[in-house]
Each structure stands twice: as structure tokens, then as C-alpha cells.
Amino acid sequence: xxxxxxxxxxxxxxxxxxxxxxxLDLAYVRAVERAGGLPLIVPMLATDAAADAFAALxxxxxxxxxxxxxxxxxxxxxxxxxxxxxxxxASDVRLLRAFLDARRPTLGICYGMQLGNALRGGTLYADVExxxxxxxxxxxxxxxxxxxVALAPGTRFRQIVxxxxxTVNTRHVQAVAxxxxxxxxxxxxxxxxxxxxxxxxxxxxxxxxxPEAMDPPLDALFTDLVERARRRES
Numbered sequence: 001x002x003x004x005x006x007x008x009x010x011x012x013x014x015x016x017x018x019x020x021x022x023x024l025d026l027a028y029v030r031a032v033e034r035a036g037g038l039p040l041i042v043p044m045l046a047t048d049a050a051a052d053a054f055a056a057l058x059x060x061x062x063x064x065x066x067x068x069x070x071x072x073x074x075x076x077x078x079x080x081x082x083x084x085x086x087x088x089x090a091s092d093v094r095l096l097r098a099f100l101d102a103r104r105p106t107l108g109i110c111y112g113m114q115l116g117n118a119l120r121g122g123t124l125y126a127d128v129e130x131x132x133x134x135x136x137x138x139x140x141x142x143x144x145x146x147x148x149v150a151l152a153p154g155t156r157f158r159q160i161v162x163x164x165x166x167t168v169n170t171r172h173v174q175a176v177a178x179x180x181x182x183x184x185x186x187x188x189x190x191x192x193x194x195x196x197x198x199x200x201x202x203x204x205x206x207x208x209x210x211p212e213a214m215d216p217p218l219d220a221l222f223t224d225l226v227e228r229a230r231r232r233e234s
Contacts, residue, residue, distance in 0.1 A: 004060055004226055004229035004232075005037070005038050005040050005057060005058050005059045005060075005229075006032045006037035006039055006040065006059065006060045006061065006062060006225065006226060007042045007054070007055075007057075007058040007061045007062065008024060008029065008032065008039055008040065008041055008061075008062045008064060009042045009063050009064050009092055009095070010023055010041060010064065010088075011023045011066055011088070012044060012087060012088040020085070020087075022041070022043070025064070025213075027212040027213055027217070028212050029041075031211070031217055031219060032222055032225075032226070034219055035219060035222035035223040035225065035226040036226045042061075042091075042095060044087060045091050045094060045095075046087075046090075048094055051091065052094075052098055055099065059104075059105070059229035059232060060105040060225050060226065060232075061095065061096070061099045061104070061105070061106045061107070062107045062112070062222075062225065063092060063106070063107070063108045063109065063111070063115060063116070064110075065110035065111050065112065065171065065210055066084050066110070066111035066112075067081060067082045067083060067084045067111070068081045068083045068111075068173075069084065069111060069115050070083055070084075071115075071124075072117070072122055072123040072124050073124055073126050074123050074124060074125050075127060075131050076126055077126050077127070078126065080141055080142070080173065081127075081173045081174070084111065092112075093115070096119060097119055099204075100116060100199075100204060103201060104203060105229045105232060106203065106204045106205070107205055107221060107222070107225045108197075108207070109207060109212070110172055112206060113197055113206025113208055114174060114176065114206075114208075116183075116197070116204055116206050117176050117179060117206065120179075120180025120181045120182060121180045121181050122176060122179050122180030122181075123177040124174050125174055125175045125176075126174060127173055127174070128175035128193060129142070132192075134191055135175075135191050135192075135193060136189070136190070136193075137170070138170045138171075138172050138173070138175065138193060139170070139171070139173045140169075140170055140171050144170035144171075145169075145170060146167050146168060146169055146170060147170060147189055148167050148168075148189075148190060149167075149168055149187045149188060149195040149196070150164065150165055150188055151164055151165065151166060151186065152184075152187060155186035155187075155196075156202035156224075157187055157196045157198055157205060157207075160205070160220050160221060161218075161220060166187070168207075168209035168211075168218075169209050169213060170209070171213075172208055175193045175208065176208070179194070179197055180197075183197045183198065183199055183200075183204070184199075186198050187207075193208070194208065195207065195208045195209060203228070205225070207221065
């Protein structure tokens, strides 16, 4: 059977020469490949027309992790997280909006979940550990490690994982404050931090942690995305 074409977004990094390079952790590519998809690296596009044309080539989309999301921000960013390069944000928004509006299969990871939430009018704590009393350390840079999450019954995420609980890695300073329109919370950390969101129809699944970097990787999320893309393709 043909491999569904899965777009994967990238970071945008400056170099010593003054150039800016798109970069992608190989773990994302390998996760999509293991799941049976054909990974396609998404170029950073500057126009809606080009983004719509590229989106039309894809059967599914992974929006990868990144620095800070500033849309819908509650509070001020701390010094240990940078705002995402505006060119990356603009390109990601173009492609993600095309997928969300068309209800096409999408997986948002960390920044990708937060950006999807912002596009649906949700809000985001700039630094959840310092803004919400009782919040544990969720940033690896601040000493966070792993923690359990509780999955909401009846959600697609619960169906994907096949269990009520899951232990995940910890790599974020920001956290969702309120879910956007048409999005439901599908997992919480013990301290109440939102760890997963999904659209009511299950076409968008977003997680706050990094499934591609878990040991072993949480391949079930990528397999679900590829299978949804395959059904749409057929």
C-alpha cells in the first residue's frame, strides 16, 4: 500500500554566517517512517497561495516542537525561552490553518499543540510554573524529568494510547491556559497542567510532550496520524 505523504515542519535557526537554516530532528522523520508514512519536510513559505498549494500535496501534517508561542499569551515570557522566529510562525500558521479549517489529519507536538490552540482562540500561560501555584517543574532546562499524565475517557488520545495513564517527558515552560473553540482537553498532568488537546472530531491531536523523543518513542501517535491520512487518501 502506498505511503501517505506526511508533512513535517522544521525549526529556523541562525548561523554564524548570518544565514538562517531550516533544521529538523531526525527522530520526527524516523517516527513517521516507522508508522508507514512518507515524510516530507515542509519548506517555510511566505505566501498563502504557496502554503495552500503545498498543503494540497499532503495527506497529513506534523507540527513539531519549537520556542515560544506568543498568540493568546497570558503573562510575559521568562528569560529562558525565546519567541519563535516570526517567519517560522507565519509559515506554520499558514499550513496549520489550512489543515485545521479543512479538518485534515494533524498532529501538534508541544509548540505545535500550543499554536493550534492559539489559532482556535485559546490562551497560553507564558510560564506556567511561576504563574500557577502548585505547578511542578515541566522544563527540562529547569530540572524537569518525566511525569505521569491521566487520559480523559472517551477521547481519541485515550483510544490511541490504549490506557488511562501514560508517563511522558517534560520539555516546556509554557502551557495551555484555556482550550480554543472546538478543542477538548484529553490529558492532564497530576498538577493540572494540560498535556493533550484534540478537536471534537479527532482530526487534530495535540500533545504537550515529545513522543518522538520518549524511550521508547510513543509511535502510536504517529501510527494513528498515518492511518487517518491513509483513510482520507483512499
